[in-house]
Amino acid sequence: MTHLSTAARADNPYSVAIRDLDLDFDGVRVLRSLNLNIHKGEFLVLLGSSGCGKSTLLNCIAGLLDITDGQILINDRDVTWEEPKDRDIAMVFQSYALYPQMTVEKNLSFALKVAGVNKEEIQRRVSKAAEMLHLTPLLQRKPAALSGGQRQRVAIGRALVRDVDVFLFDEPLSNLDAKLRTELRVEIKRLHQQLNNTMIYVTHDQIEALTLADRIAIMKEGVIQQLDTPQTIYNKPVNRFVAGFIGSPGMNFLQGQLQLQDSQPWFIADSALAGLSVPLTHYPFCADLTGSKAVELGVRPEHVVVGEAATALPVCQEVGVEIVEPMGSDTLAWTRLAGQAFSFRTDTELNLKPGDRLLIGFDPARASCFDARSGERI
Numbered sequence: 001m002t003h004l005s006t007a008a009r010a011d012n013p014y015s016v017a018i019r020d021l022d023l024d025f026d027g028v029r030v031l032r033s034l035n036l037n038i039h040k041g042e043f044l045v046l047l048g049s050s051g052c053g054k055s056t057l058l059n060c061i062a063g064l065l066d067i068t069d070g071q072i073l074i075n076d077r078d079v080t081w082e083e084p085k086d087r088d089i090a091m092v093f094q095s096y097a098l099y100p101q102m103t104v105e106k107n108l109s110f111a112l113k114v115a116g117v118n119k120e121e122i123q124r125r126v127s128k129a130a131e132m133l134h135l136t137p138l139l140q141r142k143p144a145a146l147s148g149g150q151r152q153r154v155a156i157g158r159a160l161v162r163d164v165d166v167f168l169f170d171e172p173l174s175n176l177d178a179k180l181r182t183e184l185r186v187e188i189k190r191l192h193q194q195l196n197n198t199m200i201y202v203t204h205d206q207i208e209a210l211t212l213a214d215r216i217a218i219m220k221e222g223v224i225q226q227l228d229t230p231q232t233i234y235n236k237p238v239n240r241f242v243a244g245f246i247g248s249p250g251m252n253f254l255q256g257q258l259q260l261q262d263s264q265p266w267f268i269a270d271s272a273l274a275g276l277s278v279p280l281t282h283y284p285f286c287a288d289l290t291g292s293k294a295v296e297l298g299v300r301p302e303h304v305v306v307g308e309a310a311t312a313l314p315v316c317q318e319v320g321v322e323i324v325e326p327m328g329s330d331t332l333a334w335t336r337l338a339g340q341a342f343s344f345r346t347d348t349e350l351n352l353k354p355g356d357r358l359l360i361g362f363d364p365a366r367a368s369c370f371d372a373r374s375g376e377r378i
């Protein structure tokens, strides 16, 4: 069980609860009034661009930073002022931080020995972790004789042997090349499925977040913008920031006005050139709109339909292709819609070339509409 259903959550206690957390660095507020409840067994990803405060939040949970205000509970116990070692957590960092003079086996067992765990138990936990992480043949090697991926596996193993409830990962894959990252990502997912521990994972990589998380907390400037399942964040981003951050290639944003026509909301694109009107019947709550409102309409490139099939959709226009970017499995093409830059994904077989003309369309029900001023979803 990696995905916790709403029903399961109702009687599922929190593993980690963060209440009204503030954190200042030299008088500058980095985390503000942050509240976050993480369920037992949940894989929660903290996602955001560099400097948004995600590592700071993880370090607060780990006890590596003193918070300015608020409370942190782990398994219903207030640990706000407890030492990291007393918090029942284990952390994996971006830099593997292995002891270079020790073998893999010693790296794995060292903390347990210091903690006074008996020999048989150490042996049992080290063998189990080594087996889960495919490290058994490497136990007698030293870190210098390991690849980056193998070193990070040892670092994960070192957390694993601690046998704690909560694992914290701070960008554990970002020092690895793309192929290794993908491989280890799958390993981490497998590990979570086997162990069912709570995992809190920091990354700036949206693919890691979407593939690993039960829920994603997407952050900007020390504030959680949206906390939800990957699917909901992808399909119903709460604001333009989240919409632009999630999805690759990025969402298209068309500038325009939200207006009522015959009591139905419409998006009318700002354009001195070809017009574009999009019925937004899935926004019925706009029925009390007066006048018009400046908005941006978000359309994902993969939701654009190309060719004859587009004629069946409420929005369909003929466009000229400007730029073609082949991406292997499919192709990203750039055009203009109502005079505004617009991209769409299409089949490589179409063999599009700059200058080609074709029909494109989209279903407005899959589009998102954002207030141009506040950026909030309408």
Ligand SMILES: Nc1ncnc2c1ncn2[C@@H]1O[C@H](COP(=O)(O)OP(=O)(O)OP(=O)(O)O)[C@@H](O)[C@H]1O
Pocket (backbone or CB within 6 Å): 025, 026, 030, 048, 049, 050, 051, 052, 053, 054, 055, 056, 057, 204
């Ligand atoms: N020890 C510190 N003293 C002062 N400011 C700090 C300190 N550590 C972090 N900051 C600031 O706090 C903010 C949040 O940093 P944090 O490392 O949490 O960001 P992040 O989202 O994890 O980014 P990255 O992905 O680059 O690590 C940044 O503006 C950073 O400059």
